Amino acid sequence: MKVDLVNIGKKYEGRENFTIRHIDLEIEDKEFCVILGPSGCGKSTLLRMIAGLNSITEGDLLFDGKRMNKVEPKDRDIAMVFQSYALYPHMTVYDNMAFSLKMRREKKTVIHDRVIEAAELLQITEYLYSKPSEISGGQRQRVALGRAMVRKAGVFLLDEPLSNLDAKLREHMRVELVRLHKSLDTTSIYVTHDQTEAMTMATKIVLLDDGKVQQAGRPSEFYEKPANLFVAGFIGSPTMNTFPGVIEKGLFKADGDLFTVEPGQEDKKKLSGHEGKRVVMGIRSERFLAGKAEKNGITVEVDVIEMLGKEQLLYCKFPNGKECVISEPGHFKYAIDEEHNFHLDTQGLHFFDEETSGRIN
Amino acid sequence: MRYPETVLDEIGNQYPRKNLLLAHQAAMEAAGDRESPPGTPEITEEALNEYQARRAEALAAEKIFLRQQSGRKKTFEIGSDEDPVIRSWLVKAKESEARAAFYEPLIDLDYDFELRHKQHLETARQLPLIAAERRAVLGELTAAREALTEARAAGQKEEREAFSSARKERLALLREQKKELKASYREGTISAKAFNNEKKERSLAARDQIGVMRRQLPVKAQKERVRYAKHQLRRDKKSKLRVLDSDLSDLRRRTPVEIAKRRPLVSYLTWPLPGLGQFLLGQPLKALFFVIGSFFTYLIAIPYALGRGNYRGKGLFGLISLARDGSRLDRSVIFMVEGVIAIILLLMGLLILYQSFRDVNRVEKKMIKGVRRYNWFETRTAIKRDGFPFFASAPAALVTIFIVLLPIAVTILISFTNYDPSHQSKFNWTGLANYKQIALGQGIAGGPFWHITGWTVIWTLLATSLAILIGFVLALLVNQDRIYGKRLFRTVYLLPWAVPAFITIMFFSIMFSPDGPLTSVLSSLTGQITNIKYSAWGTRIVLILLQGWLGSSYVFLLCTGILQGIPGDLYEAAKIDGATGFQATRHITIPILLFQTAPLLIGQYTFNFNNFSIIYLFNGGGPFEPTKYGNIAGSSDLLISYIYKLTIQKQYQGIGSAITLIVSLVLIFIAWFGFSRSKAFREEKL
């Protein structure tokens, strides 16, 4: 089912300002859309509005073109997986999964078939007659998924379902969820604050901050072309290195005289309108090339080394104390307190206007 | 107040005025204030007249158009559905189409026209879709019904046999599984709990599967199909129409209204008549509710307050007169009680009036701003959504007001009268006379008051502390690691709490009576006749010991629970730090115990402060000491038993109530103190 949000806004009663406003979103059928953002940015509110648990103050919510603002949650053809799973503790797993269909007086044969089908897909048939308190956290999460699947809804809503799992299980479930999404053939809208989950699972990411959409698009766009400083800092681990500075005569001069960079041709063209103005340059840790070069070079002292096997993260300091993170292959030899030379890969530079923090190139 | 220049909808969006007359007025009024010229162009006299004419024309045309409705209906072509519901919907859709077309050219004249246009457009759009869905389900229903008759006709002998044998097989399988489980249990490979659980689960699985098989029998299956289709019809009709109503009301929320009002006058003028305001504003059904509410105010509350329908009293006037000039049967206290009831009813009645006023006022003010009033659908939805807590608490609130608050109010009032043995039938207001007596320690009640208070305080502190001490010590002793028979001790220590206190107290009362067994024992021990009940301090000491006995159970249980919950690592860390057993107990156990139980223990102190039963049942509050305590109180009386004697037995209700009040204020303060320290309150979970 196609989901459209047109100018959606939410204002709580008694509050002066809108919590979120002017949200426009188009989610195609069968997409896996992840709504990403830090805590308090309004993403859960948005999901709940799509579900119908919170009312929509302004704007339109459309499912396949039909306006859904005033439709009750139970009539919206949605299914939701909650962060805490929200399984009914006094019912067996079977009854939990069958509950929504029972409430719609669905035929018992249909209920049974669907529950068994979902249970087999999620490998929980053994626990069908146990109560939620008798099974582990990972199994409970699958039951929560099963409960949502059984409805064969047009839209799947997931509210941070992996946050209660331990790290290994989380990794495993990420893959499982994507597989599930493909086999179910529906639209999924997934809310999380974990950018790894977003980058690995989504076909479309929407990054929210402060009640506004910062960027929406495919994961690769977020990484390669972040729309503003916030996105650049949020996506990617380790965080992107940022250097404030000015454009002088077409060259970028970092504050504190740390270095001067000559941007590539394409970038130079786009920066031409910013001559003399202040910009912020961003460069990801892996875009520092080892060794000295003619231009665009820096000399830094290695402070801390994180050895990750195939790569190592060098936390370095400039002479004036500014820090940056550089990532190099693991087999290169570095040691703490050594000084090394690197040069910047001009193909991997990001420039942002300092005032608006919007992307220039 | 003035006409606002722009109008708002519910969300806060601003819209320009369409009603030129009002717009002109508003601009004129605003122009008086403004220094800079307004942004909108001046509205000319000509334009105003033209607008007025067009508007009158449109309204007239509308009337005619609506009247022609029945004629139009005959001309509609709606297809060949037989279902009356579908037919009515399609007719309605066509009518809406026609109306939408009618209103379209009038949109710029007034927001009402715009709203009606939009609403009819929406209705015309949705109803045919809803009808189509209904048509589909009806088709399914007919098909299912046919299949059902077929299945019935064909008979299901074969299927039944197949089902029977399948069922037998499944049950046999279940028996096998149970046998296996039992064997495992006997061997000890699974625990008793697992055995029971698995058995239950297997049975459930079998029952489910058999149920599924049964439902696949042709007749049963088709019956379900029919039933489901019928349910769908019913449900969809309700929910789809509700969606349409919601969308229509959503349009109301977004389309402003312009009314020729500056002030919410209706609310001010109609407040004495709930319902009238709502009716005038165009909300007749809501008005009905308020009218019914006003029946309570005008037919029950006010007459009662004026004295009609009272049991014996005269409503509010009873409070003033207190039956002074009444007959022998008219008792002051009844007049007073009914007076308080009258006040309560009057307050409730006035509340209804106030709520009605507020409702009308709010709606009017919003309408002046431009927000449309709720129609009945919206009101009903709002009541369903937000009204639940009030309906749920209503019976409880009523009971609380009359059973809990009324007597307390009466008590407070009585304390300001001279209700005493010589004024039983009729008494008067005496202001603070009772309180003065008590404060100065005079009179029948004032004299012993301070002595009794002294003993009450001593009793509370000693008895409670003793019980707590015993309970603490016992809990600590029993909970030691190496003590065996913990369960036995816990069960026995539970007994003082489990045996109803009045039995033990009465029993001890007998035992200590002048010819009682324990008196004889004591006498033989001390060599002289010792009659506890005749000695003030004897009684007091025995009482304290008795309460220590009675109260230790509760404290013991509480402490045991907490001790069991203290994590073992605290003690292990202490051991590593070099603490001995004593030190661990002193620095870890006791602080934790105190901290956790403190709020509840404060409850124990207030309990003993008011511990009527033990004092009254043991020795009637005696022994008597007329020189110190007068003729009413005894030397072991607490304030509460003293109050009891004063009010119930000796009929000094006036003084008794005054004492009650003083004591209660202190108690409330202490309870508030303990309350605000309790976990629930601290976590702000209120």
Next chain:
Amino acid sequence: MSGTKEKRLYLSDRPPLTAVKVVMLAISYVLLFFYVFVILWPLSQILFASFNGNHGSYLQIGVSFSFSLKHFEYLFGETYFLNWVVNTILIALATALLTLFFVSFTGYAYSRYRFKGRKASLMAIMLIQTIPSFAGIAAFYTLHSIIVSIAPWFSRQMFLILIYAGGGIAGNTFILKGYIDSISRELDDAARIDGCGNLQVYRLIIMPIVRPMLAVIALWSFIGPFLDFMLPSILLNDPKSYTLATGLHTLINDVRNMHQPVFAAGGLLTAVPIIVLFIALQKQLVSGLASGAVKG
């Protein structure tokens, strides 16, 4: 082969006992058993007294024991004991049911809905309830008369039930509310998405989960009337309609009509079922207490 003796294995996790510790342990046991005696002696006296045929109207010490059921016969035959038992049970049952009815709704409403006066009202009522309302008894009498003039079948016992239930509303609502608060609101949301309306969420989802707490509240409301002496003594005037507390009291408070051993028998019969109830359900009762209620 070595010639040494086999060492005794020390298997316990705890450090070995020192002499001081042994003494402490002995003292502990002495104290504990002493208190066991302190508790059991009076109770056993009640037990023996009720079966001892050699007691007359008064209990005497030093009287030899001869088993007899005559006190029980007197209890059942010559007193209204059976009436008292039936009365008390009916009142207790009715109180429990009525309390459950009121509190199950108010607890849910106070927990899940925000409305004006939510915080203030509960606290205020609970504080006000600490005021003993003896003098306000007149209000009870008058109210009762008013109700009787409209509904003549409304007895004093029914009024007593109303007072017990009404008095318990505020406190029990507070406890239940706290319990329901601990149920995540996501459960409500999931139920709404699954198709439940307001009442259905309460009936199908919340209430089955809070059943244990409702049971505790019912239990306490049931036991309350058994233990109360004050209110029945004030309100009930017909000996046949007394509860056990006031009824048994009549056996010992009139010098002309003294039946102490009979009282012991009655007390025993009353105490035993309640003791059994307490022992069987001690966990639930204590947990109900400790959830933040102020009353002792």
